[in-house]
Amino acid sequence: MVRTDEELVTAYIDAHDQDAFRELVERHKDRIYGYLLGMVHRRDLADDLFQETFYRVVSAMQRERGGYEDRGRWLAWVMRIARNTTLDHIRKRSKWQDVDSGNDRDETSYWEQLPARQESADSLLHRAEQRELLDELIRELPPEQREVLLLRQETDLTFREIGNLTDVSINTALGRMRYALANLRKMLRQRERNTPSEV
């Protein structure tokens, strides 16, 4: 039987069940990491932010349950922490913008992204290219649109939760998402027109 997030959280906090916490991390790690990577575009940085996020999450959970009050939606609560952690990083980085190398691109090698199951080389190449292309296009979106897109697409939060998380109404969150998708569509078309034989 699959335990809910809340059951796992309770098992970890009340019974110190480490397996429960491991299951939580395994269940949501890709969502959280996908958002972080989409925000900072670098794997090493995303790894650091992922750790920092969970350090904050664990510390808050262990504080007499006082830190975790969003009962029933643990992921939304974690994403709020992930977002704050990311914003802290971005604010810090902006202070050092002048000395930054500017090389913020995700330079993960193609081989690191190979999926476990066997696929044809052409298919893998296409998927990798598609991913890189999409990452690049997402990076070009305005920050507000990019954030909503990443939160909805990567972490699976609802638009209402995204609105709460980003302190905007659900309509604003939906509007930003609509613009984000429309802009992506436009950019994809543009790329297709520029390189019709490659895509």
Added chain:
Amino acid sequence: MNEKLQLLLHLYGEVDDQEEREQLLANESLQKEWDELQHVKQSLDEKRQASPSSDAIENVLAFAEKQSATRRREEAAHDRVAVTRPPEQRRRSRLLTWSGAVATLMVVLGIGFWVLMPSESEIRIPEAPSTEQSQSVAPAPGEEAAPALTGARADEEEVIPSWDEFDDLRSLRYHLRVLETRSPEEQWFDPTDQQWDVESGATPGSAMYQKTSRDLP
């Protein structure tokens, strides 16, 4: 809510109302928008999700375990303090605590008394005049009587301790009688005074006292 925004809720499955969706898509412009949005969403869905490194995950899990262990220790300490007992047990526990405290206090006082109290050897007893000293003080005419007294004292020596108030009184009484014998006309006390003979209890004026004085040399 704007129909285009409503469409997004349907696209992401946040609204499960087939009828409403069909109504929306009946509009041609909305249908076109739906197709375009769905195309982009499909591309995004196909984009394989990235995973954090295994090191990052292990670090997180190790941290969680450490924090959990710390909390467990804190809880255990807290439970020990906050344990509640029934009133009878609490009363007995309090009584035992007080008894223990009193017993400890008594032991400490006993040890302190034993440590601070001077031992018998440390007590310096002033030397009482010995029998020999008494004899040397006694003048020559009393030499005959002195041995008799000394003999009587010698018998008592085994019983009487080395220093005794009674011994002193006897010694004084002896000196007094010696002096009286030497110069009866120069008695320094008034015979009418109610002086007690230590041994017989006779006063100097009484018949018993006169008798006792006559017996002396």
